[in-house]
Amino acid sequence: MSLIKTISRKESVRRFLCWLGAGYIRFVYATSRWQTVRGEIPKSFHDKNQPFILSFWHGRLLMMPHCWDKQQSIHMLISSHADGQLIAKTVAHFGIKTIAGSSTRGGTAALRGMLNALKAGECIGITPDGPRGPRMRASDGIVNVAKLSGAAIVPASFGITRRRALGSWDRFILAWPFSRGVIVWGSPIYIDRDTEGTDMETARQKVEDGLNAVTDEADTLCGCATIEPAPVQQAEQAAS
Numbered sequence: 001m002s003l004i005k006t007i008s009r010k011e012s013v014r015r016f017l018c019w020l021g022a023g024y025i026r027f028v029y030a031t032s033r034w035q036t037v038r039g040e041i042p043k044s045f046h047d048k049n050q051p052f053i054l055s056f057w058h059g060r061l062l063m064m065p066h067c068w069d070k071q072q073s074i075h076m077l078i079s080s081h082a083d084g085q086l087i088a089k090t091v092a093h094f095g096i097k098t099i100a101g102s103s104t105r106g107g108t109a110a111l112r113g114m115l116n117a118l119k120a121g122e123c124i125g126i127t128p129d130g131p132r133g134p135r136m137r138a139s140d141g142i143v144n145v146a147k148l149s150g151a152a153i154v155p156a157s158f159g160i161t162r163r164r165a166l167g168s169w170d171r172f173i174l175a176w177p178f179s180r181g182v183i184v185w186g187s188p189i190y191i192d193r194d195t196e197g198t199d200m201e202t203a204r205q206k207v208e209d210g211l212n213a214v215t216d217e218a219d220t221l222c223g224c225a226t227i228e229p230a231p232v233q234q235a236e237q238a239a240s
Contacts, residue, residue, distance in 0.1 A: 014086065014089065015089070017086065018086060018089040018090040018092075018093070019093065021086075021090040022090050022091075022093035022094065025062060025063065025065060025066070025090075025094075027177055028062075028063065028160075028175045028176070028177045028179070029063065029066045029181075031177040031178045031179075032160065032175075032177060032178065032179040032180060032181050033179075033180045033181070034066075034180075034181045034182065034183065035180075035181070035182045035183070035221075036067075036182070036183045036184075036185070037182060037183065037184040037185065037217070037218075037221070038184065038185040038186070039183075039185060041154060041185045041186070041187070041188065042054075042069070042154060042156075042185060043069075045123075045152070045154070045188075046069060046071075046072055049121060051117075051118045051121050051122055051123045051124075051151055052123055052151050052152045052153070052154050052188065053118075053123070053124055053125070053126060053142065053145060053146055053149075053151050053152065053153045053154065054067075054068075054074065054123060054124070054125040054126070054154055054156060055125070055126050055127075055128055055142060055153050055154065055155050055156070055207065055211060056125075056127060056155065056156050056157055056211065057127060057128075057129055057135075057136050057157065057170065057211060057215060058127040058129050058130035058131070058133075058135075058170040058172075059135065059136070059165075059168075059170035059171045059172045059173055059227065060157050060158055060173055060215065061087065061127065061172070062158075062172070062173060062174065062175055063158045063160070063175055063181065063183075064125075064156070064158060065091055065094040065096060066094075066183070067156055067158065067183045067185075068094070068096070070094070070095060072123060073097070073122040073123065074096055074097065074122065074123045074124065074125055075096075075097045075098060075099050075113070075114070075117045075122060075123070075124045075125070076088070076091060076096055076097070076098050076099070076124070076125040076126075077098075077099050077101065077102075077110060077114060077124065077125065077126045077127075078091075078098045078099070078100060078131075079100070079101075079102065079130065079131035080100040080101055081131065083131075084100070084131055085100075088100070096125075099113040099114055099117070099124070101113070102131065102141070107141065111141075111144070111145065111148075114126075114145050114149075115145070115148060115149055118145075118149045118151050119149070124145070124151075126141070126142050126145070128141065128142040128207065128208075128211070129170065130170075132169065133169045133170060133230060134169075134229075134230035134231075135169055135170050135171060135227075135229055135230040136170075136208070136211070136212055136215070136227065136228075136229035136230065137208060137229055137230055138204050138205075138207045138208035138211065139204075140200060140201075140204050142204075142207060143191055143195075143200060143203045143204050143207060146189070146190070146191040146203075147191045147192070147193055147195055147200075147203075148193075150193060152188035152189060152190050153188065153189040153190075153191070153207055153210075154185065154186065154188050154189075155185070155186035155187075155189070155207070155210040155211045155213075155214050156183065156184065156185050156186065156214060157183075157184050157211070157214045157215040157217075157218045158173075158175075158181060158182065158183050158184070158218055159181065159182050159184070159215075159217075159218030159219045159220075159221055159222040159224060160173070160175040160176070160179045160180070160181040160182075160222055160224075161179045161180045161181070161222045161223060161224065162175070162176035162177075162178065162179040163175050163176060163179070163224065164176070165227060169230075171227045173227075180222065181222070182218050182221045182222055183218070184214045184215075184217050184218040184221070185214065186210045186211070186213060186214040187210065189203075189206055189207055189210055191203050208229075212229060215227070
C-alpha cells in the first residue's frame, strides 16, 4: 500500500501533515527575501474587481499561496484523488478555496464550478499540466474555461535560490528556507469566445509558452538551472 493511501485512511494524520506543510511554506517565506516581478498585472484586475484565471505549473505549487493577495478570493482546481486532497487541505490554511476535479478528464462538475466562481467575480487557479502531466505542457482544459468565461489567463511562477528539484514527473521544486525568492507574473492571455479548430491549439500553445517564459525567467533571476518541459512526443501520447 502506498504512503498516500495509508495516510488517506487516517484523518488525524492527514490534518497534521497538512498543518505541517502549511507551516513549512510560511517558514520558507518568512525566512527568505522575496521580489515580485510585474505585480501590477494582478493588481490591475483586482482594482477593477475583474476575475481572472491564475495559471502556474504543478511543479511550482509549493510557494504559490504567497503570490496571492489574501484580500482576494480564489478557488483552486485540485484533483479529487487522495494526494490532491492533501494539497487542498494544505492550501486551505491560506484561505484558498478548492474545486475538486479536472479540467479535462470527466470534469463537467469542475468546469461548472469554475465558471460559476468566475461569474460571481471570484478568481480561479489552474495547474494546466496537473494532476499527472506531461510536465510543463498545457492541456486544452484551461483554454476552454477561458473561452467559455471570457476571463483572462494570467501566468505566474516562483523561483528560489536554494532548492531541490525532485525526481517526480513535474520536477517539483522544494524550496529551502533562508533563500532569495522571486514571484514572476506574465501578460494576460485572452481567448475569444468564437475560437475553434486549429485556433484552439494556437491558444493552448500560447498559454504553454507564456507559462514556460515566466518559469524560466524566475529560475534565471535566481541563478538556477531552468527545468525542461516533457518531450513533445510524451505530450502527444498523453493527448491521444
